[in-house]
């Protein structure tokens with residue numbers, strides 16, 4: 001499982017960003033959705049200076065105006081966007097066409113009724129899917145979904161596994177035998193308060209995952 005990538009989402013504060021960046025995650029996420037308790041209005045140069053260039057910065061958006069998304073990608077030199085609303089395949093394609101090397105991650109909230117055929121038109125327009133738990137808040141729920149649902153996922157596109165991931169899930173994650181599982185995404189279960197990550201707990205997770 002050592003090549004499983006690792007994303008920490010919902011960063012807000014300089015000292016905490018510096019400490020988490022020290023654990024060398026592959027991705028750090030910033031939530032530009034103002035209804036989230038992890039909302040960040042500005043990823044200033046003061047924050048970015050703590051992030052080594054090998055860590056990919058991800059802007060998380062929910063049904064945001066495309067021009068605003070483009071503006072933030074330029075302003076903060078984001079390496080990836082993660083789209084948590086009902087953004088259309090064309091919206092994803094436009095971002096791919098506008099920015100060389102931008103990774104587009106399309107998130108979907110899963111429940112027992114989830115119809116995987118809705119992913120088909122996104123397959124050629126995004127780099128990754130992210131499978132999260134379906135909730136009205138669009139993300140950051142701290143709740144897991146039933147991973148058995150992923151047996152219905154038939155496309156080749158790699159995915160981030162997300163939604164309430166905690167220390168207790170390590171054995172189950174290590175037991176997943178699916179080469180499309182690209183990255184693990186953690187958030188609220190590793191927080192002291194919204195936007196403040198528990199660095200020691202993340203260290204424990206990484207150690208348990210064998211990193």
Ligand SMILES: O=C(O)c1ccccc1NCC(=O)[C@H](O)[C@H](O)COP(=O)(O)O
Pocket residue numbers: 009010029031033036037038060062082084132137138139140141142143162163164165185186187188189
């Ligand atoms: O975290 C949020 O507050 C959030 C709100 C709205 C859209 C997305 C959001 N987070 C995106 C993430 O990538 C989270 O890591 C993902 O939803 C899982 O969160 P959690 O269940 O807390 O582990």
